[in-house]
Amino acid sequence: MSDDVGTWQNVPLAPPDSIFKLTAAYKADTFARKINVGVGAYRDDDNKPWVLPVVKKATEILLNDPSLDHEYLPITGLPEFTSAAAKLILGASSPAIAEGRVTSVQTISGTGANHLGALFLSRFYQWNGEAIIGLSSPTWANHHAIFKNVGIKPIDYPYYDPRTIGLDFEGFLSALRNAVPRSVFLLHACAHNPTGVDPTEKQWETIADVFLEKGHYAFFDCAYQGFASGDLDRDAVAVRYFVQRKVPLLVCQSFAKNAGLYGERVGALHVVAASPDEAARVKSQLSVLQRSEISNPPSHGARIVSLILNNPDLFEEWKRDIKTMAHRIINMRHELHGLLTQEFKTPGNWDHIISQIGMFSFTGLNVVQSTALVEKARIYLTSNGRISMAGLNSKNIRYFAESLDKAVRGTL
Ligand SMILES: Cc1ncc(COP(=O)(O)O)c(C=O)c1O
Structure with missing residues (x-):
């Protein structure tokens, strides 16, 4: 040879x-x-x-904390990070959290959350026919690759209308209505990438109606909470509304943009289940999947975000940085x-x-x-x-x- x-x-x-x-x-x-x-x-x-001033401050605190070491985090991540991250996106007083129906896993930023969510669906979702995910046309290009990698076929749904440079709301709704029941659709929680075009609150209500009528599953991707409007709560309205309406869903969360922690890879996947028992079973399987992929998520960025989310002064400072x-x-x-x-x-x-x-x-x-x-x-x-x-x-x-x-x- x-x-x-x-x-x-x-x-x-x-x-x-x-x-x-x-x-x-x-x-x-x-x-x-x-x-x-x-x-x-x-x-x-x-x-x-x-580098956000609040991140500099939190890093300083970490560097001076003698109790910290480089041991592995738990498979599902730093508990004080994941629980605070869930409150951030779902709302501190979210009934789903209070009822113990939310399962949260720390991921390799938003990309890792999308991947873990996709992998979990590929294994456990009860597909009505072929494993397919509806993706907005256009969407973040990586979505296509992430779902294909785990054997889920991406299908475009109408979203952006070049004639109005706005939302093709009717096209979007008919795609939801015409899909087989229990289809899975990816929704950008806010600040749609690449178009910057989001549904209005009223339009989200109609979208949720159709999800409920058809029994669809909402795969939310939230990479820009706070970064979009400057207000963390305002950018979470769609997700919180869907949770309130009991649309079955998961949320992928990234701290890359809103905390400027791009390279630290801080994110989380939150699955809102129907009961605490279901949430526990989901968590057990997410742990198994995570174990075979990354074993344990990285600690540094999660510690920074955890400090910011759990300390009222740092949290207020972060909100100011986000507004900046x-x-x-x-x-x-x-x-x-x-x-x-x-x-x-x-x-x-x-x-x-x-x-x-x-x-x-x-x-x-x-x-x-x-x-x-x-x-x-x-x-x-x-x-x-x-x-x-x-x-x-x-x-x-x-x-x-x-x-x-x-x-x-x-x-x-
Ligand atoms: C829509 C969307 N989802 C997810 C991500 C993931 O980003 P990261 O993995 O850096 O958190 C991005 C980043 O550009 C994005 O635009």
Whole structure:
């Protein structure tokens, strides 16, 4: 056998992740006014990652705590973290928590929560036919891969309407109505990624009605609590409403964005069961699955978040930090909207810039316009026209608006 025929000769080269590819191109660019609006991570007004002051404080406390060691956490995570995390998303006075119906497991951030939830469903959900999950069209690209990895087939449901740059509510509802009973649908709890388009509270009520009529299961993904509106409770309304209506559900929770703990991988999976007995059985199986995948979750980030959630002063400080981030992003939305509509008088309607919520905005730019922005203005965004508002700041927003205006007019 020749030396150059390896074991993996049949492995095809996978394409690089589009977001990471975009970031690499941005980093390699030497143009002084380049802008990165591709990546979904918060940046301050100086375009720098922001370590939240409350996280610095909590880290300091941990470093000076002689009782801490590097022992393994329990398989399901740090108990004081998971219980506080459940209260954060479901509400401190949630009847489901009081009744002992919630099972919570610490996960490798939101991605790990999605994976563990998907894996659990693949093993134990009583599928009505094929194992299928409904995903919004479009959705966070990783959702497709996560469900496929565990043998659940993703099927798109209508969500975003390019004509209105808003929600295709009727299309969404008919997909729910036409699905077989007891189907599973993934719902973004708030700040839909990539569109920034969320249902209104009234629309959530109708969506919950259809879930109940059809016996559907809600797989909530909550990666942006607090980060969207600046208010932790407001961003949890959809999840809490579904729990109150007794729609069967689980929630994937991430502390990457709202605590700026991206690399620490802090998250949780909460399954709201019908009874304490059911919750206990679910927990036992989640433990078995977690054991074979990661054995024990990492401790550092969970300790930081646990300190913040369980200490009233730190919790108040965190809420202020969250407002700082959310409001900077909301201000950027207003500034961009003002520049486009009043100063540059860019053709088209730009109201969606301020009606969309969270880190991302679907600008409505087409592939040609988006590509022109990357190639000619060195403004890095994905070809679907999605921008991360966190990439904009007081220093670059004028150049951004001016370039967007030219892209729309075809004069770049
Ligand atoms: C919708 C959605 N879900 C989950 C995640 C998971 O993020 P992480 O694993 O960093 O918590 C993200 C991150 O971008 C997201 O946008």
